[in-house]
Each structure stands twice: as C-alpha cells, then as structure tokens.
Amino acid sequence: MLDSRRLTGPTVLLDRPGALLDVSVDPADRDRAIAAWRDAVARMLAAVGWGGETIAARVFGGGASLGFTAPADSLYAATEINEWAWSAAEAGLAGDAEPDFDAARARLAAAIAEERNPPLLAMRAAARAHGVNVLAGEEVVSVGSGTGVLAWPERAIPQPHAVDWSRVHDVPIALVTGSNGKTTVVRLLAAMAAEAGRVSGSTTTDGVAVGGRFAAEGDFSGPSGARMLLRRQEVETAVLETARGGLLRRGLAVERAAAAVITNVAADHLGEFGVEGLQALAETKLLVARAVQPAGRLVLNADDPVLVGAARRVTVPIAWFSLDRAKPLVERHVAAGGVAAVLRDDTLTRLEAGAARAIAPVAELPIGLGGGARYNIANALAALAAAGALGIPDSAARAALVRFGRDPGDNPGRANLIELGGARLLLDYVHNPHGMA
16 A cells, blocks of 8 residues: 545545555556455445545556545545455455454445534535535635635534525635746736736745735645635635645645646656556646536646646636647637637737737746746736636736846746846756746
8 A cells, every 4th residue: 555545635546535555566467456456445435424435446557546436424444344355455465354344334434424524515515515515624614705605613613504695705726837937827816817907816936925025935836725715705716736645645736626727747756646647647747627616617738748638528618828829729729610729920919709819928027037938928918818707807817927026036047137246147946848948
C-alpha cells in the first residue's frame, strides 16, 4: 500500500467524495489482486449498509489506484474500509486467511456511527438544490462563496429550512491549473477583477490574497486555500490556483465555477499518485472542467497538442487561446460561434461572435519583455480568454495587462528582469525543464 486518502471532491476515478488507495503490485498478480479487492470492498460496503456506491480501479505501470464513493460525512471510515479490503486481498493472494470479517465489520460500523453527520448531508443536498457551492473542512461547513457565504461549525449545522437562502450566492470563481504559468494567470485575472472595481481574492503557491494583501502566506494552491478564500465575505471575485497535487490528493475543491483555465501540460511530477505520462496528467488537469457551469467557459491552450487531443472528450463550452492567429482549430472554433484569444499583428485580440476586438499590443505588456517572453504572452491570452466568463469588461482587462509587471511585486519570482550594478538579472521560479525552456 503506497497511499491511502479520503477524497472530498470528484477525481479522475470517482465523480464524488470517497476513498482511494494507491498500491504497488506485480503486473502478473494485478488483475487477481484488483478482483479480490473489489470483492472485499463490495462485501464490506453491503455489511455496513452502504448500497449503491461506485467501485473503480485504474492501473498504472507499477500498480493500481483503487477507490469507491462514500457518504461525505464518513470519509475517514471509508479509508479504513478500503485499507481492510486491500489487506483481505493481499491475504488471499498469499494464500493466508482473510482478516476476521465480523470483527472488522463491527469496528468499521462503530467508526461510521461516530463520524456520521446527517446535517452535513442535508446541507450538501440543499446547496446543490439552490445551485451554490458547499464547502466542508477545518471543522466548518459553508454554503455560497465570498459576499454570498454563510458558515457554521461542522457539528452545529442548521436544518436547510432554517437558512435564509436569499442571502446565499456564489461570486464568480475561476480555477487555474497547468504545468507552468498557473500563478501568473491567477495574478493577472485577480488584477483584471481589481481593475473592474471588485474586491478580488486569489490563492497561489505564495498564499491567500484578498484585495492585493496576503491573508495567509505559504502554499495554498490546494482545497484548504480555496476554502479559506471563499469563506471571506468581502471577496467579490475569486481566482484559485488548482495544483495537480490537490486534485489527486483530495479532488476538486469546488463543484461550481464560472471559468477554468489549463495553461499547458508538460512533464512534471510524473510517477506520483499513479500518473506516469502526459495523457494521464492531462486527464488529471481536465478535472477542472467538471466544475464549469453551462454558461461558463473552459480555457485551453490550442498550441498544446496534448490538451488539444484530450479536449475531444470535453462537454462544456471551450475558449481557446493561441499565439498563432491562423491555427485551423481556432479558426473553425470561432467560425462555429466560439470564443478565442489570439495574437494578431502583435496585438492580444479577443475573437467572439464573428468579431475581432484588439485589446492590447504586445509592446505595451510589461510581462512580455518586449515580445521576448512568448510564454507570458500566452499566459496573458489565457487570462484574457477567461476574463469574459468572469464578467470582466475588456477595458479592465486591458488596464491590467498594460500595468501588470511594471512593479516586480506584481508577479514576484516570475521572469523579473532587474538591472543591478551594471548586470541584468533574470529571476524566475523555474522548477521543471518546460519552465526552463
């Protein structure tokens, strides 16, 4: 057993909360091991009264990921069920006796009874019925987000009928993921929202920021950072860096978003949590598409062949961005009524409803470094494509693009070009070969 964890949101393997194991197993024994685990899980789920749950497995080179859905108020107990089932499978493969089933059933039933929180399940169902996000963690349960959030201690949740739902709503939320460029796109979108006169909030690997000031510092690119930000009642627009690690460890942080962005897919963190190749990595990052609402937009990089291939399975509206104005994929998309952001005549241009709107020349983008930082021009296009889904006007997007990056504090550690003592220093948070290139 390599890793055992609870899933608080959808993942590649499961469409709702549950439990997941990553196991190492000889390929010659893998099919038998998975079958034995499935049988043990099914028997124990039936014994504890959890009917109708989904059981799923995904194989990788050295083993498999094994999971099942479970009630959202009993996820720690669910991990114990999963671990027991794997121990039973291991015993069967080795020809040993299965761990005592009745004793395990009694122990696990007691763990479920202790953990259960029916008001949480009732509030989750009510939030879905009202079309708003529900967040559980840090011993708090909340519905809505930002200016429309209400929150309670997890053991003092009111009945849904006692909630004034007229006060509850979601603010525009964007999820940003990818191998490189996430933080820059998050900061750009937050700057665009601020130029539109909103209190913008963001989560990144640097911290949780509200209105341009840090509320907490550190790596908050996972679900805990998202919850911290979305429970801040002053926030009017939220932009969440959504790292691969958080998606694999806990699943999607929110179920509803106005926009999601995938900047690119490149070799990074391969071999972790059973993700061994670019295709599996793309599938992981495309989890953010599940949160995009029908009126929202999934922003994808048309210059990334892995993403272009993976996007064939996407069912939500897509907005493409590209450094190539004549890319056939983008031209067909726009001709069919789609939205795109492209580089045309060295100008960032939005294409929508058959019209082209010039937003800002590359020469006026501080982060473009005179056109030399092509990847930052791509990041700016990604932010521009997402801005419309957040209700940010083009004028605000332009104002942010021509201002952002003049001060190194706008985007610290990301291609900061500094003159010092006659030398030119380029400071960058490069952490993989793609970023170095």
